[in-house]
Amino acid sequence: MQPTAGITPSTLSVKDLPWQVEWNKDTCTLCGRCTSVCPVSAIELAVHRKRVVETTTGLLQKPKNAYSVFHGIRQRTDAAYACIGCAMCTMVCPNNAIRPMRLDEGTTLRFHNNRGGHARTRGGRRNAPDSLLDQIKFIRISMLTDPALDAGRHEFELRTLLGRVLPPEQGLKAFQENGWVPAVREIYPLVIGSMSFGALSPNMWEGLQMGVAYLNEELGMPVRMCTGEGGCPPRLLRSRFLKYVILQIASGYFGWDEILHAIPQMKEDPCAIEIKYGQGAKPGDGGLLMWHKVNKLIASIRGVPPGVSLPSPPTHQTQYSIEESVAKMIQSMSMAWGFRVPVYPKISATTTSRAVLNNLVRNPYAAGLAIDGEDGGTGAAYNVSMNHMGHPIASNIRDCYHDLVQQGCQNEIPLIAGGGIGKNGNLAHNAAALIMLGASMVQVGKYVMQAGAGCVGSEIDRCNICNLGRCPKGITSQDPRVYRRLDPEKVAERVVDFYLAFDTELRKIFAPLGRSTSLPVGMSDALGIANRDAADRLGIQYVV
Amino acid sequence: MCRLFALTSTEPVSPMVAINALNVMKEGHDGSGVGLYLSGLSGPFAEHPEYPILSGIFTEKGLKRLDGIMDDLGFRPFHSVSIIKSSPPVGTPKRGVYLARAYEPPKAWADLPEAERTAQLVQARVAIRQQGEAERDMMAFSFWPGVVMIKEVGDPLTVGEYLGLDRPDLHARRILCQGRQNTNYAINLYACHPFFIEGVCTMTNGENTAFIPIREYLSSRNVPGYMGYQSDSEVFTHIMHFTHYKLGLPVEAYKHVITPLSDAEMAGHPDRDMLARLKVLCRKMIIDGPNCVIGCLPDGTMFMAQDRKKLRPGVVGGKPGMYAFSSELCGLDAAIPDRDKTLDFQPMHLDTAYVRPECQEVTICSQLQALPRQR
Ligand code: SF4
Ligand code: SF4
Numbered sequence: 081m082q083p084t085a086g087i088t089p090s091t092l093s094v095k096d097l098p099w100q101v102e103w104n105k106d107t108c109t110l111c112g113r114c115t116s117v118c119p120v121s122a123i124e125l126a127v128h129r130k131r132v133v134e135t136t137t138g139l140l141q142k143p144k145n146a147y148s149v150f151h152g153i154r155q156r157t158d159a160a161y162a163c164i165g166c167a168m169c170t171m172v173c174p175n176n177a178i179r180p181m182r183l184d185e186g187t188t189l190r191f192h193n194n195r196g197g198h199a200r201t202r203g204g205r206r207n208a209p210d211s212l213l214d215q216i217k218f219i220r221i222s223m224l225t226d227p228a229l230d231a232g233r234h235e236f237e238l239r240t241l242l243g244r245v246l247p248p249e250q251g252l253k254a255f256q257e258n259g260w261v262p263a264v265r266e267i268y269p270l271v272i273g274s275m276s277f278g279a280l281s282p283n284m285w286e287g288l289q290m291g292v293a294y295l296n297e298e299l300g301m302p303v304r305m306c307t308g309e310g311g312c313p314p315r316l317l318r319s320r321f322l323k324y325v326i327l328q329i330a331s332g333y334f335g336w337d338e339i340l341h342a343i344p345q346m347k348e349d350p351c352a353i354e355i356k357y358g359q360g361a362k363p364g365d366g367g368l369l370m371w372h373k374v375n376k377l378i379a380s381i382r383g384v385p386p387g388v389s390l391p392s393p394p395t396h397q398t399q400y401s402i403e404e405s406v407a408k409m410i411q412s413m414s415m416a417w418g419f420r421v422p423v424y425p426k427i428s429a430t431t432t433s434r435a436v437l438n439n440l441v442r443n444p445y446a447a448g449l450a451i452d453g454e455d456g457g458t459g460a461a462y463n464v465s466m467n468h469m470g471h472p473i474a475s476n477i478r479d480c481y482h483d484l485v486q487q488g489c490q491n492e493i494p495l496i497a498g499g500g501i502g503k504n505g506n507l508a509h510n511a512a513a514l515i516m517l518g519a520s521m522v523q524v525g526k527y528v529m530q531a532g533a534g535c536v537g538s539e540i541d542r543c544n545i546c547n548l549g550r551c552p553k554g555i556t557s558q559d560p561r562v563y564r565r566l567d568p569e570k571v572a573e574r575v576v577d578f579y580l581a582f583d584t585e586l587r588k589i590f591a592p593l594g595r596s597t598s599l600p601v602g603m604s605d606a607l608g609i610a611n612r613d614a615a616d617r618l619g620i621q622y623v624v
Numbered sequence: 625m626c627r628l629f630a631l632t633s634t635e636p637v638s639p640m641v642a643i644n645a646l647n648v649m650k651e652g653h654d655g656s657g658v659g660l661y662l663s664g665l666s667g668p669f670a671e672h673p674e675y676p677i678l679s680g681i682f683t684e685k686g687l688k689r690l691d692g693i694m695d696d697l698g699f700r701p702f703h704s705v706s707i708i709k710s711s712p713p714v715g716t717p718k719r720g721v722y723l724a725r726a727y728e729p730p731k732a733w734a735d736l737p738e739a740e741r742t743a744q745l746v747q748a749r750v751a752i753r754q755q756g757e758a759e760r761d762m763m764a765f766s767f768w769p770g771v772v773m774i775k776e777v778g779d780p781l782t783v784g785e786y787l788g789l790d791r792p793d794l795h796a797r798r799i800l801c802q803g804r805q806n807t808n809y810a811i812n813l814y815a816c817h818p819f820f821i822e823g824v825c826t827m828t829n830g831e832n833t834a835f836i837p838i839r840e841y842l843s844s845r846n847v848p849g850y851m852g853y854q855s856d857s858e859v860f861t862h863i864m865h866f867t868h869y870k871l872g873l874p875v876e877a878y879k880h881v882i883t884p885l886s887d888a889e890m891a892g893h894p895d896r897d898m899l900a901r902l903k904v905l906c907r908k909m910i911i912d913g914p915n916c917v918i919g920c921l922p923d924g925t926m927f928m929a930q931d932r933k934k935l936r937p938g939v940v941g942g943k944p945g946m947y948a949f950s951s952e953l954c955g956l957d958a959a960i961p962d963r964d965k966t967l968d969f970q971p972m973h974l975d976t977a978y979v980r981p982e983c984q985e986v987t988i989c990s991q992l993q994a995l996p997r998q999r
Pocket of ligand 1: 101121163168169
C-alpha cells in the first residue's frame with residue numbers, strides 16, 4: 081500500500097486474512113498458471129520495486145542506492161478477493177513455489193465480509209471440525225463368551241429397508257389375503273444424499289450416476305442416490321437406471337413438470353420420493369441457486385428461464401400445517417406412482433422432529449423420515465444459517481428412535497440420518513454409530529464430493545465457494561471451462577472405491593460385535609463414550 | 625457356554641434322567657444354576673390335566689400372600705408338591721418352599737373363550753411375579769396346565785438330589801433341562817433357563833448379540849408376559865411365542881423368523897414370496913448370535929434349531945418312544961444308550977429338528993424345503 085493511500089475501515093492487510101499466500105521468488109518461473117487458475121483472483125502478477133543500499137569499505141565513497149524491480153505474485157487484500165485457501169495455485173505450480181497458509185489470528189476479514197450490506201453467503205459446511213460422532217467407541221466386543229465373526233469370510237447382510245413396514249401380524253395377514261402393503265425397498269444403508277443437478281456440475285452428476293449404476297449392476301450393491309431439488313435429466317427418467325434414483329421434490333418444485341410428464345414413459349419406478357421440508361445446513365431456508373449457475377441446460381431441466389436466481393421458498397406454499405404437508409403431499413406423490421413407490425419427508429433436525437415423527441407414525445403412507453443434522457452441507461446458504469442454525473443429529477435420531485420404541489414402531493418407519501457423517505473422514509465409523517443409535521440408514525453429501533471428486537472444502541473454512549459457480553474442482557460449477565476439469569469416469573471410479581472401502585470397514589466394525597445377519601439398528605449396548613453428559617443424553621455407556 | 629438337555633418320551637420319566645445327562649456334560653457348565661421344565665406329568669397332576677399348575681419359590685409370608693391372591697381370583701388348590709429344605713448345599717441359598725400347585729379354576733372359567741383363559745393365566749403369573757419382586761417373597765416361573773418348572777442356583781446334580789426331584793409325581797413325558805454357565809449376568813433365578821410363556825418353553829445357549837434391539841422390540845409389543853429379560857436368551861422364547869400365537873405359523877417357520885434365508889437361497893424356494901415378506905416383517909427379530917435353541921410347544925412338539933452360522937453344538941437321537949436333544953453326544957449316550965447311533969442327527973445352519981409328542985421319529989426340516997400348508 082502506498083503511504084498516501086487512504087486507510088478506510090475495510091482496508092485490510094495480508095495479516096488480516098485467514099489465508100495467506102506464500103510465494104517463493106527463487107523458484108517461481110513466472111509461468112502465470114497460478115494467477116489464471118485462482119477462482120477468486122486472490123493473486124495477481126505484480127511488479128515489485130526493490131532498493132538496495134550499496135556501501136563500500138572505507139570512508140572515501142558515500143553509500144549509494146541501487147533501485148531494481150522484480151516480477152512476482154502479490155496477494156490482494158480487498159475482502160472481495162480474499163484467498164480461500166483452495167491451493168489450486170499450489171496444484172498447478174510446476175515448481176511448488178506458491179502455497180496458501182492458514183493464519184488463525186487473521187480474523188479481521190470476518191468483520192468485513194458484509195460490505196454493501198450483504199450478509200455473507202457461501203457454500204460448504206458449518207466450519208466446526210469437532211464431531212461428537214467421532215468420540216463414540218464400539219465397546220461390546222465378542223470375546224470368548226461368543227466367537228467374534230470373520231469380516232472377510234462370514235456372510236454379511238448389510239442391507240436396510242426403505243419404506244413402511246407393517247407390524248408382522250398385519251403384514252402377514254395382508255399377504256394371505258392379497259391385500260395392499262406399502263412398498264418397501266431393500267437398499268444399501270449408505271445413500272448419496274440430495275445434491276441437485278444445478279448445484280452440481282453435469283460432469284459430477286454423471287460421474288455419480290455412473291458410479292451408482294456400476295455398484296448396482298456389477299457389484300450387486302443396491303446403492304441409491306437422491307436427486308436433490310433440481311429435477312432429473314429426461315433420459316435418466318426414461319431409463320432403467322431410474323430405479324437407483326430417489327427423486328426429490330422440494331418447495332420450488334423445480335423439474336417436476338418434466339418428471340410428471342415422463343411418468344407414462346418410465347420403464348422403472350424410482351426407488352423412492354423424498355419430500356424435502358428442510359435441510360440441516362440451513363434449516364428453515366429454501367434452496368438458493370444463484371443466476372450465474374442457471375445456464376440453458378439447468379434452466380430446461382428445471383423448467384425455468386435461464387439466468388435468473390432460483391431461491392426456493394422456505395416451505396411448501398400449498399401447505400399450511402403438518403397434517404397438510406404430510407397427509408396430502410405424501411398421498412398425492414404415492415398416488416402418482418400407483419402406491420408402488422415409498423414416499424418420505426426430509427426435515428432438518430430440530431427439537432420438533434419428534435412431533436413430525438409422531439405424525440408420520442399415524443400415517444400409513446409415510447415411508448420413513450429423513451433427518452438432516454446441523455453438520456450437513458449445502459451449495460449455497462447464508463453463513464449465519466450454516467454456522468448457527470440447526471440441531472445435532474445424534475441426540476435427534478436417538479430421541480426419535482426412543483419414541484418409536486415407545487410406540488412399538490422401531491424399524492417400521494425407518495429413520496434416515498444425515499449431516500456431518502464422515503466429516504473428518506470417519507465415514508464407516510460415523511454411519512455405524514448412528515445406525516446403532518437407531519438410524520436405519522445414513523445419507524452423505526460432502527463426503528461424496530470430497531472422496532469422489534476431490535472437493536477441497538474443509539471444516540476450517542477452506543474453499544466453500546460452491547455458491548459462486550467457480551468451483552476450482554469443477555464439482556459445483558456450471559461453467560464448462562471449469563467443469564471439464566472433472567472427468568465423470570474418474571468420479572465413478574472413486575465412488576466405487578469409497579463404497580467398497582466403506583463396506584469393508586462396516587464389516588470390520590460389525591464382525592467383532594458379533595453382528596452379521598442383520599444391520600444392528602438400535603444396538604446401543606455396543607456404544608460407549610468418554611463424556612458423561614453425552615452418555616446420559618444418548619443412553620449409552622460412559623467409559624473412561 | 626451352558627449345556628442343554630431335553631427329553632421327550634411316551635412314558636413318564638424321572639427328571640433325574642435329564643439331570644444325569646447334564647452331569648456327564650459337566651465340563652461345559654460351571655454348575656451355577658439349573659432350570660427344569662416338566663410337562664406331560666404323571667400322578668395326581670395328570671388327573672386333571674386342564675388344571676393350571678403354579679410353579680415357583682415362596683417364603684412363608686409369600687405363601688400366605690399367594691393364598692390370598694389365588695383366593696381372590698377364585699382358584700382353589702387341588703394338588704401340591706411343596707419341597708421344603710433346611711440345609712442347602714454350598715452355593716445354593718436357603719429358600720422357603722419350592723412349590724408346584726395345581727388349582728381348580730373358578731366355575732365361570734369353563735365358559736370363557738380359550739384366549740381369555742390363557743390371557744388370565746399369564747396375567748396372574750405376571751402379577752404374582754411383580755408383587756413378589758417388590759417384597760422378595762414370591763417367584764413364579766409358570767402358571768399353566770400340565771407344566772411344572774423348577775429353577776435353582778447350584779450344581780444340577782447336587783440341586784436335583786437336594787430337592788429330591790426323583791419323586792413320582794414329578795415324572796414327566798417332556799423335560800427341558802439346562803445347566804447354567806454363568807457368564808454375564810448376576811445369578812438371578814429369573815435368568816435361569818428354560819423360559820416359559822403360555823405353553824411355549826425354550827432354552828438356549830450362547831450369546832445373543834442382537835439382544836438389546838430385540839428386547840426393545842418385544843417389550844413394545846404390548847403382550848403381557850413379554851417382560852423380564854434378565855437373560856438375553858429369554859427373547860428366543862418370546863419370539864417362538866410370537867411366531868406361534870401372533871403369526872399363527874408352525875414350528876418350521878421359527879427359523880425363518882430368527883435366521884431368514886439369504887436372497888440367493890430364497891430365489892428358488894417354493895414359498896419365496898411368503899418368506900421374503902416374512903423376512904421384511906420380522907427383521908427386528910433376527911438373531912445374530914451363536915445359539916442353539918431347544919424348546920417345546922403347547923402341543924408337546926419338541927424342537928432344536930441352530931443359529932445361522934451353526935456355531936453351537938447340538939445333537940438329536942433316540943428310539944421310538946423316547947428321543948432326546950442334547951448339547952453334546954455324551955449327554956445323549958447317558959440318557960438313551962440303547963439307541964441306533966447311526967440315526968443321530970446334528971442339525972445344521974438351515975435345519976430345525978423336531979419330535980412330535982407321539983415320539984415316533986425325528987423330523988428334519990430344512991429351511992430350503994417348502995413350509996407345510998397353512999390351515
Ligand atoms: S489458494 Fe486458491 S484462492 Fe488462494 S491464491 Fe491459491 S488459487 Fe487463489
Ligand atoms: S472444491 Fe468445489 S465443491 Fe468443494 S468446497 Fe470448493 S467450491 Fe465447493
